[in-house]
Amino acid sequence: MKLPVKMTINGQTHSHEVEPRLLLVHYIREVIGLTGTHVGCDTSQCGACTILLDGQAVKACTLFAVQADGARIMTIEGLAKNGELHPIQMGFWEKHGLQCGFCTPGMIMAAYQLLERYPKPSEEQIRHQLEGNLCRCTGYHNIVKAIQWAADNMPAKR
């Protein structure tokens, strides 16, 4: 049995027939072909699959594709606009917030919502908000710095 799904991903509308058991993350990676969203675990712990769904940071491995029917999704590939890096991406680059890069897309998407909630976050707030994203390489030190850098360099909201 297959079910129809339709959603907007990074501004483009996609519709497919998919098996109900297909996870959203696999839909994004395998069906749409956007491989920047990663899979690091099978128990919703690592956050490598974090995307924005209707503006909320969610773990794309925790939803079925059919549950996202009608949703507006942004993945890491949709963050830079017209070839211009988003301040969070720049922060990660400036502050060496990544090593192997595997956790990075999820970290950046989680940071996106973090900075919406806390435009000028304290270190403690950053650390607390990243509790659902694992990184094995950086020891988190420079991820915190990267997000602080982004907060300091975010253009003022119009």
Next chain:
Amino acid sequence: MAVTEERLFGKAIKRREDPRFITGRGQYVDDVKLPGMTYAAFVRSPHAHARIKKVDAAAARKVAGVLAVYAGEDVQVGGLPCGWMLPGIKVPARPALAQGKVRYVGEPVAIVIGETPFAAKDGAEAVRVQYEALPGVADGKKAHAPGAPQLFDEIPKNQCFYWTIGDKASTDAAFASAATVVTQPLVNQRLIPNAIEPRACVASYAPGTGDLTLWVTSQNPHVHRLLMAAFVLAIPETKMRVISPDVGGGFGSKIFVYNEEVVVSWASRTLGRPVKWTAERRESFLNDAHGRDHVTEAAMAFDREGKITGLRVKTHANLGAYLSTFAPLIPSYLYGPLLSGVYKIPAIFCEVWGMLTNTAPVDAYRGAGRPEATYLLERTMDRAARQLRLDPVELRRRNFIPPFTDGTPYQTPVAFAYDSGDYAPALRRALELAGYEQARRDQAAARAKGRYIGIGVSTYIEACGPAPSAVAGSLGAGAGLWESGQVRVHPAGSVTVYTGSHSHGQGHETTFAQVVADQLGIPMEQVEVVHGDTAQIPFGMGTYGSRSACVGGSALVKCLDKIKEKGRKIAAHLLEAGEQDLDFKDGAWSVKGSPDRKKAWGEVALMAYLAHNIPQGMEPGLEATSFYDPVNFTFPFGAHVAVVEVDAETGAVKLVKYTAVDDVGRVINPMIVDGMVHGGIAQGVGQALWEHGVYGDDGQLLSATMMDYAMPKADGLPSYTTDRTVTPSPINPLGVKGAGETGTIASTPAVANAVIDALAPFGVTHLDLPLTPQKIWKAVAAAKR
């Protein structure tokens, strides 16, 4: 020193690899998609130890989309090889898929290939395996006991090897005449590596040519190709290409050749279609090689002045059910020779029993042997300080090896000759940054108020870039320990660098380009670094043991020497000057004394390829290959200080402050080195406080998901204070040492010592890791009773 002019060496240059990662354009193995690709799923043993009575694949074969099911002997390949032999070692046969018996939970029993991932997984669920369960043993020491279940008939008492280092007689004598003897039993618990990218492979066999291409999450693609082509698949290396593209962390776990890539490669060849497998995290837990797992009795002898006179160590090292690729090396030559640490210890004797158990294979995990040795030493030193009523810092100072920085090595009683070292300044600096004196005062004040602050120090040495090859060979290595490099200059002057090292987070595309651009005096943009593809790069050894800068980087320097030599000849010819009359500066050769007469790098490169006007008899072209075999390891060292607060009511530990001062020799890119230190610290803190691969007595892995295995998270860690002292390594042209593992090695004992220090008022002298709230609460409760 071969370094000419340093515009880039030592600078915190932003990484060139980052743009692709921060935009989601990295290319990891699971991102590879090929036309006609099929998918694999593995059927794994649910038993720790059982006889396989029957594998029934009939129902699985009927599942829609299932193409094939193979089990045991179906897979016609050689067993997985072990790459390090020790005297008298008994190597159990390790088939790619279990044959006759399964010996650990998660051991692959069958593979199912499907048109889609779902078809493969549905098929795997439909495979019926009949087992006859056998009693198993998960603990390395229990496996040695009389009557313990036997994994292999041909390996009595499950003892794979017995290995010693040092001198028993002199050590016994030291203990006989000791003023004080400190004994310390300890467990170095099993860890599960958990790189965030799970292992994966895609094998693609081209029936027309017989070429096999394997994309695999590997830290050393050439070693993968060698072992698989020569020992497993029995094909010429020319018919196999291994590509290890972007790899999401390794920490040792991606060094080894595993069942999955072997079976997937064979299946692709058999089916004539590409086959992909990506581990689910649970499979990573069950079948990635684990780390550590030692049970040890240590004893240290002291004289009346508090100087160490002897060290005795007995370790049962749990190797798991089979020998992973480098398993025997880790608890032997990467462990015993580290037991002198930064201390002058006249007599050492260490015995190791390598034990087979019904658990996943154990192999190198970040630090590999060196953290085990360091934890043992540093925990024992702290215990000794308490017993001798000395400050732990004072005890360490009394026992430091005096400085040796003039190129004369320091010979330990356990084989190593350290290249250079000056241990006191690193400790002094760490204490200063940590505010040690003040912290001790704060601790006393807090204790008076019923708050328990602990301060832990660890001073350590590491051995990086195992070498040289001839010595390794005599000690049982099945591989050389050199590294390859190739530098190809293009006609317009840009340069492609091919390195046998492999980056899976280390940033070689940046650091190696810094080195090369500096040496040639050209902009970094003119340098491209290629790694991870056996079709492009000369045979290389890959990245492990913190070897890339010291061994891989040095191989590049050797190439550049050859290139510059040839370039100088061409420039001299064009300038009609003697070679010795030329200066090489800012990417140009100029005649000494008349700097206007010069030939730029680009002109020389072009002429090398035009060959219109080069010295007679010279071959055209400009490229060089080098194989660099270091004369010794490098020996980074340092001092770390942890401050914790323990909540005596709940047993919870808060890591309040962490200070690391490391000496990794000269530093190519301080930003990158700091990053590696940070990551290492977090991993070591993970071992001290949270991480534990727990097997039940029945051999079930109880911590088989990220829900049950506590990974370090952002909210459990502080920001770290880091600094360095710089003692250049005299053994390589860059003066660098290894930096990738220092954090892990030093931080576990620093944090453990801090927690035990916090618990001193309760009379606690030792607790085994990880120091969970439950363990601490129990210890405090017992003390209060």
